[in-house]
Amino acid sequence: MKLSDAFENDAYGCLEMIVRVININFGYNRELFGKCRSLCGYAYFIDQIRQNLAVMELERAVETAVNECIEKNILKEFLLEQKAEVITMSIYEYNEEYVRETFYEDGKAEGEGRLLQLMKMLLEEGKEAELKKGIIDREYREQLYAQRSL
Helix, strand or coil, rough: CCCHHHCCCCCCCCCCCECCCCCCCCCCCCCHHHCCHHHHHHHHHHHHHHHHHHHCHHHHHHHHHHHHHCCCCCCHHHHHHHHHHHHHHHHHHHHHHHHHHHHHHHHHHHHHHHHHHHHHHHHCCCCHHHHHHHHHHHHHHHHHHCCCCC
């Protein structure tokens, strides 16, 4: 994967990087996990949180995963020394992800609603040509939004 693939701009930049993306979810890349016990433990810990979230609320899911890992001697020393911080950070990380997803979904719904309003207005005004151009041309669509206070 090229770093530039993550951006919309087609212009050439000063730096191009090619990276190898590796799936570190638990159950994948056994060879890598065999070489790095800590990474394997972390992947297991995150997997346990995800499984626990299916049946319990976030804070309890994280605390249960921490306790399970300690019992199974997975990241045991680290978790015993840093238990409170691990729980706090894990909860924060999952809440941040939830907030990001929520904002994304809210923004998407708002954008779709705005577009539907514009489409309805243009159809009611008999302006199919403007509708077609607005679908294709983002700048023109923004002008149409502004003209109709959307």
